[in-house]
Amino acid sequence: MFLAVLIAVGVVSSIGAGLAAVLVVSEHFFANYGQCKITVNEERDFTIEGGKDLLSVLTGEKLFIPSACGGRGTCGLCKLKVLEGAGPLLPTEEPYLEKDERESNVRLACQVKVRQDLKIEIPKELLAIQEYTCKCTDIQDLTHDMKQFRFELIEPKTIDYIPGQYIQLLTPAYEKSSEEVYRAYSISSDPADKGAIELIIRLVPGGICTTYCFEYLKEGDQMKMNGPYGDFRLSETEAPIVFIAGGSGMAPIKCILHHMKNTDNQRKATYFFGANKVKELCLSDSMSQFESDLANFKYMPVVTSVEEGESWDGEKGLVTEAVERNLKEAEKCEAYLCGSPGMIDAAIKVLKKMGVTNDRIFYDKFE
Amino acid sequence: MNGTSQLSYAFVVFISAIFTQNILLSYFLGLCPFIGVSREIKAAFGLGLAVIFVMTSTSLLNWVAYHFVLEPLDLHFFRFIMFIIIIAAFVQFTEMVIERYSPTLYQRLGVFLPLITVNCAILGASLFMVIRDYTFLVTVGYGLGSGIGWFLAIIAMAGIRQRLSNERIPRGLQGPGITLIIAGLMALAFIGFTGVLQGN
Numbered sequence: 001m002f003l004a005v006l007i008a009v010g011v012v013s014s015i016g017a018g019l020a021a022v023l024v025v026s027e028h029f030f031a032n033y034g035q036c037k038i039t040v041n042e043e044r045d046f047t048i049e050g051g052k053d054l055l056s057v058l059t060g061e062k063l064f065i066p067s068a069c070g071g072r073g074t075c076g077l078c079k080l081k082v083l084e085g086a087g088p089l090l091p092t093e094e095p096y097l098e099k100d101e102r103e104s105n106v107r108l109a110c111q112v113k114v115r116q117d118l119k120i121e122i123p124k125e126l127l128a129i130q131e132y133t134c135k136c137t138d139i140q141d142l143t144h145d146m147k148q149f150r151f152e153l154i155e156p157k158t159i160d161y162i163p164g165q166y167i168q169l170l171t172p173a174y175e176k177s178s179e180e181v182y183r184a185y186s187i188s189s190d191p192a193d194k195g196a197i198e199l200i201i202r203l204v205p206g207g208i209c210t211t212y213c214f215e216y217l218k219e220g221d222q223m224k225m226n227g228p229y230g231d232f233r234l235s236e237t238e239a240p241i242v243f244i245a246g247g248s249g250m251a252p253i254k255c256i257l258h259h260m261k262n263t264d265n266q267r268k269a270t271y272f273f274g275a276n277k278v279k280e281l282c283l284s285d286s287m288s289q290f291e292s293d294l295a296n297f298k299y300m301p302v303v304t305s306v307e308e309g310e311s312w313d314g315e316k317g318l319v320t321e322a323v324e325r326n327l328k329e330a331e332k333c334e335a336y337l338c339g340s341p342g343m344i345d346a347a348i349k350v351l352k353k354m355g356v357t358n359d360r361i362f363y364d365k366f367e
Numbered sequence: 368m369n370g371t372s373q374l375s376y377a378f379v380v381f382i383s384a385i386f387t388q389n390i391l392l393s394y395f396l397g398l399c400p401f402i403g404v405s406r407e408i409k410a411a412f413g414l415g416l417a418v419i420f421v422m423t424s425t426s427l428l429n430w431v432a433y434h435f436v437l438e439p440l441d442l443h444f445f446r447f448i449m450f451i452i453i454i455a456a457f458v459q460f461t462e463m464v465i466e467r468y469s470p471t472l473y474q475r476l477g478v479f480l481p482l483i484t485v486n487c488a489i490l491g492a493s494l495f496m497v498i499r500d501y502t503f504l505v506t507v508g509y510g511l512g513s514g515i516g517w518f519l520a521i522i523a524m525a526g527i528r529q530r531l532s533n534e535r536i537p538r539g540l541q542g543p544g545i546t547l548i549i550a551g552l553m554a555l556a557f558i559g560f561t562g563v564l565q566g567n
Contacts, residue, residue, distance in 0.1 A: 008442055019456035030463045090474045
């Protein structure tokens with residue numbers, strides 16, 4: 001009896017162990033891709049252990065590719081050219097790539113697995129992206145749900161960016177989120193101030209990063225961020241400008257205004273800023289300062305509904321309605337929009353109706 | 368039985384596993400993925416193919432393990448654990464190989480391959496093969512036939528559900544409700560095949 005039990009246990013364990021051994025051995029042969037060399041822009045190369053996805057390999061090498069979904073293949077931002085060694089296009093990539101992109105070997109970095117030597121091309125501006133360690137030195141309340149955060153850079157000490165670009169802020173794991181997440185925020189500070197950046201953040205109820213910044217982040221805390229990213233920027237033409245923004249869409253516009261002031265830009269510019277209530281307007285002092293510093297700039301705050309007891313003699317209604325009423329010679333203008341997708345879509349509709357062509361509308365959707 | 372009659376018996380078992388003894392529609396095994404992944408034909412096709420492959424291979428592996436290890440040692444009662452372990456290891460192994468040699472197929476099968484490990488139709492086929500005392504050759508026919516039968520059933524169901532998606536279905540019956548009713552109707556239809564074949 002005892003022997004029978006012993007045999008039974010022995011047989012089952014040895015079969016289990018045998019199968020496990022087979023798996024370990026086959027993993028060694030099949031899942032081992034060896035050392036792979038990745039050549040970037042035919043300039044630099046590095047060698048890594050194969051088997052991981054390209055996006056995390058590049059992040060490990062401090063080459064930052066924009067990605068909003070964290071490598072799940074749902075945002076389609078981490079596009080780059082893989083010239084050699086990527087293998088066939090995967091079904092998970094197909095929805096995000098246009099025909100001409102497919103023909104020029106554009107792939108999603110998070111879906112390409114490194115199995116052999118790769119040759120990739122990373123756009124020059126992405127190579128400028130670095131990781132920064134910084135310290136939060138000032139937190140200011142702008143409205144009941146918006147705050148302005150100032151971060152002084154510790155390492156590297158300075159940052160160069162084009163006004164209108166954004167950075168990705170790394171939220172550490174904390175009580176309400178067990179993993180680190182990156183979230184993108186536009187830079188709002190003066191680009192001449194290279195040693196620090198400011199962000200305007202609006203509280204998203206339940207948001208991982210905004211909750212952290214509003215409830216946990218204190219002055220003196222260190223954070224990590226990387227950037228700069230994005231191609232939202234002022235053109236170099238002489239066309240009159242119309243800025244349209246709402247909420248934290250204020251950030252990149254404010255940065256562009258600083259830049260216009262620094263370069264003594266004489267372009268005619270009108271800034272429509274939409275808020276639901278009077279108390280949601282912010283930075284009015286800086287805006288009137290810009291009005292006196294810039295030769296041809298006008299700030300036009302628009303309030304949707306004025307509550308009883310509040311005094312408001314400015315523009316009323318939706319920001320798009322104010323644009324329709326006040327913008328002259330719209331067809332000559334270039335429009336720069338920034339804010340929620342709903343506001344941007346509505347603004348594009350109105351602008352087109354007023355004769356602004358598609359190539360003159362630039363926007364940065366906060367999704 | 369001599370070689371020829373073995374072969375013809377295997378063929379009969381193969382055909383009957385597809386139609387008269389369909390593992391899904393007469394034994395109702397593997398219902399969970401059948402209901403979960405039959406919303407569209409494309410996904411059903413991928414899962415169905417994976418089931419054919421895994422079912423054929425594992426029933427053969429399990430036949431070997433049963434007749435060469437468990438039976439001589441008189442350990443029949445261990446077959447459940449044995450079969451499950453072998454199926455799990457085999458699926459793992461297949462996943463690794465496919466990922467290495469055909470990334471496209473790997474992406475297409477996606478989550479289905481690991482999901483199959485817990486598909487009871489796979490274990491069911493191995494257990495039936497033991498209960499019915501099939502020989503190795505017959506097991507080949509049986510495993511392949513059962514896989515194809517399951518594949519046919521889920522493709523048919525996906526086709527019907529794709530058409531149903533444009534129909535108005537009473538709220539209480541939407542989703543799994545109507546799917547189970549359809550499965551019942553399909554099973555009734557498959558009973559029509561009974562008697563077509565002799566010898567099972």
